[in-house]
Amino acid sequence: MNKVKPALLRGFDQEYLPREQLQFNALIDIIRRNFELFGFLPLETPSAERKEVLISKGGVEKEIYALRRLADDPDDEAATKGAMRFDLTVPLARYVAMRERELAFPFRRYQIQRVWRGETPQARKGRFREFYQCDIDIIGREKLGYFAEAEIPGVIFRVFSEMGIGPFLIRINNRKLLRGLLRKYSLADERAAAVLRALDKIEKEDPARLLRDLESEGLRPEQARELFGLIAAERTTDETLEVLAGLGDRGEDLQRGLDESRRIVAAIRDFGVPDAAFRMDLRVVRGLDYYTGTIYETTLLGHPELGSICSGGRYDDLASHFTDTRLPGVGISIGLTRLFSKLKEIGLLKPPPRTPAEVLITTMEGENHREYLEMARLLRAAGINTEVYLEQARLKKQFEYAEKKGFRIALTAGGNEFASGTVLIKNLATRTEIGCPRAQLVESVMNTLNLARG
């Protein structure tokens, strides 16, 4: 028979070996547990939505995948009107607009699902066409206070602390501050947007070139230098607040941004985030026009090349395309597939803490399998993941299997052990073996497991 080559599509290729999948799932577990610790409720939305829903926000059509039927296109609205979601924010907006009356506000949801984008895949940059996003958002109805903006770093701090992937910094800024600064220079709105886009590159671009860019958008040379000096300098959070407070002629936006930033910084500290893990930084700009208040980026301090591993911000109106109800909110997103691929590359992934491969019960031909199955039943009843080696094979082969699959413990019993009512427990990490009475099986396995888990 002619064989089909078993291969994946470019960009749809982040598929893991079992051990990697366990490591990936461990990160998902940490993210989910911490999201839930803060009272965020789970949400999953369909993979495909109506095109008009997806493109309502504008500017994304180029990257969206649509559906069609492979054979013919019968009367199937998914194939004629449907496309795959490219983020989790638009589906959230549609969801909240649809179910406004049934939800409790402020509505706090988390969503951990895949999204699809027709970007050019670049494994080196961790850019794929199918990837996981892990989002939280807090959505108010008509209003949402600044405390929600301060809580977000509290959640991020817990997530990345628990992941144990090294020191990280949550950098925040406030769009009102940026807007206020640009107002000082009396820039028209479209000019201000262009200046923001230029400033977004402040950490990558050559300063001389950036200054030229700012001038070409209408700033006078001394204004460009002043703005650049204000934004580009390395400062602590309190230094930044001080510098802003020292600016004369602040105007309304800048003053509001400053007042808000002070309150939010104080609240972030109250949420238990240490100054070593967050910083107010005027260089954080974020591309999207959408944001109106605090904006967030998170970087691994030892690995700036990763860029931001968790970003987001405050917005004024989530679902204006779908409903007249004003739904202000704040949210962040972790691009987990990308983060995982980079952590794997730089060797920051830890051994999976949880594995279905805890105990392997080896078996011997000719023995009564009922005994093995009964041991397995006892261990499973105690919540211990237990596999019985069900094939006929020499013990050597069974131990090779245990090794390859990564079991922590192997149990062995044959005629001698059955006669004396014992079983051999081997810790596969230390390669030490103890005998134990059958009556103490569960207890002994638990003790050995605790040792083997380290």
Next chain:
Amino acid sequence: MNKVKPALLRGFDQEYLPREQLQFNALIDIIRRNFELFGFLPLETPSAERKEVLISKGGVEKEIYALRRLADDPDDEAATKGAMRFDLTVPLARYVAMRERELAFPFRRYQIQRVWRGETPQARKGRFREFYQCDIDIIGREKLGYFAEAEIPGVIFRVFSEMGIGPFLIRINNRKLLRGLLRKYSLADERAAAVLRALDKIEKEDPARLLRDLESEGLRPEQARELFGLIAAERTTDETLEVLAGLGDRGEDLQRGLDESRRIVAAIRDFGVPDAAFRMDLRVVRGLDYYTGTIYETTLLGHPELGSICSGGRYDDLASHFTDTRLPGVGISIGLTRLFSKLKEIGLLKPPPRTPAEVLITTMEGENHREYLEMARLLRAAGINTEVYLEQARLKKQFEYAEKKGFRIALTAGGNEFASGTVLIKNLATRTEIGCPRAQLVESVMNTLNLARG
């Protein structure tokens, strides 16, 4: 602004309110935990695969969704060569063929992901175009013993027992038996396949009509009646084995099927599955040609109208389209989206056992929020999901929020409580409130939670 109607696509519309999502997730948790208890490793595969991979098995093209780019179609192989998976078995076959050398055999994997099929959606039947499948498979390299076939009902039994959705019956049959029976009547292979398809309807079709169908496939009237009588009768497992043993002129297939069935039935009992929960039943046929040994169907005894909620079987060669290595296996699939929709309809879903909405800390204007946040931090450190009400609102409104979101406990503290170092703990289920010293906060909340969880 013109509004876009927030709506879903037909068939892509199984989206839940938070409470339902928690119930759905509770079922996923039970399934995953039990799969892992038996040593199955997690696997996730990409949503889209190469078309030639997906259609390698044949006969499914009509229902497959392909991808295209919404705007233009640049050089994107996902858009030109990619389509969405319609099951989890074909991706498994491709995965095992690709990674044969890196996997430990027998390879036991579980996979809980969505699949997409362009069928006609029928909510009444629980048929959707996007739905979850929860699969386990045990794949041998070159060989796989019959014990694996006996373990599958052991897993199914644990899953549905723990779900607590009422009594259920795992019905098994063996394809070798069916084939052997048809050989008795010397039917050509294509005729035998047609007879099997006819027999697959034995529980739904009018007997007279079924007999006519069998005759039109080449059986003589007395043969048709004999076959019908053999298969259609209600019997216990042991009665079925006895009837088969009593047949003269059994031939090789029937004899092998009988020997295997006896061993497998004995092993299923050894796996701890009570006779009340499984039965050998010759009426189980399964459509797919693919199966070669034991086949499984599972029905809720009180709700036969649901049809099979968990099906599968033994097959001889998983990945013959991709590799020369013979990969015999056995697996089952739970169609969870359908099951959930039917359980919801007939009221068999239980309140979600786990919720992010455990403790709400209500807040009062003018009080120092640091105190509230500190309480939250202590509770979260003890693993208790805790939300602080961050908006300014009257207590009445905060309690309404707690009610609507389904919190179990609300904490209240104002000037009096802060002065006396206490906090009020309200059990929202019983509407009883106790005061407790701040120093005993975690302990008291835990006690109340245990009561509130019931």
